[in-house]
Amino acid sequence: MKAAPVWTCERSVDVDVPAAFAWRYMTDVRNWNDPPAEFELGGPFANGARGTTRMPDRPPMSWTIAEVDRGAGYTIVGDGFLENVSLNVRWRFEPVSDGRTRLTQRLELSGANAPAHVEAIRAAFEPNLEPGMRRIANLMVGAMARGDGSVERPDAGGLT
Numbered sequence: 157m158k159a160a161p162v163w164t165c166e167r168s169v170d171v172d173v174p175a176a177f178a179w180r181y182m183t184d185v186r187n188w189n190d191p192p193a194e195f196e197l198g199g200p201f202a203n204g205a206r207g208t209t210r211m212p213d214r215p216p217m218s219w220t221i222a223e224v225d226r227g228a229g230y231t232i233v234g235d236g237f238l239e240n241v242s243l244n245v246r247w248r249f250e251p252v253s254d255g256r257t258r259l260t261q262r263l264e265l266s267g268a269n270a271p272a273h274v275e276a277i278r279a280a281f282e283p284n285l286e287p288g289m290r291r292i293a294n295l296m297v298g299a300m301a302r303g304d305g306s307v308e309r310p311d312a313g314g315l316t
Contacts, residue, residue: 161244161264163274167286168260171293173300175251178259179227181296182247189295190288197221207232240269243277261289 171178181187183201197207203224209217222244223231229248237243248260263285265277 159266161266162270163265163278164262165282165285166260166262167289168258169286169289169293170252170256170258171296172256173296174255175249175257176227177300178249178257178296181299183230187295187299189292238269238273241265241267241273259289259293261285
């Protein structure tokens with residue numbers, strides 16, 4: 157039986173793109189824009205795929221795509237950044253209308269050592285989750301306006 161999380165945080169934002177576009181955009185790891193973090197996925201965006209997050213002056217953090225509900229949501233489990241601690245990140249894509257989607261991101265912290273890290277995780281994520289999602293929503297709108305699902309690379313004069 158899975159233990160209940162010791163901390164959760166959930167935020168939603170609406171974005172003026174169709175749900176299918178939001179899904180394609182967010183399942184292309186090249187679009188994960190959260191400097192200075194860099195993200196890498198070792199294979200297709202599917203259950204069991206392993207990924208890595210790299211941050212300056214920190215060891216790489218591993219994660220796994222634990223659940224994919226095609227077109228509707230996915231869950232990523234970060235299990236390599238703290239001993240006996242798991243951070244689950246669940247994204248949901250809910251159509252509000254034909255051209256508008258509600259993005260919801262839910263974070264859950266669990267594991268034997270999780271209680272010792274709640275305050276640091278809370279301080280890192282709670283004030284930044286919604287503004288980060290709004291930034292992603294704006295990038296999505298820009299990508300749709302350009303007619304693609306990816307963000308321009310810095311050497312092309314765009315955002316990463």
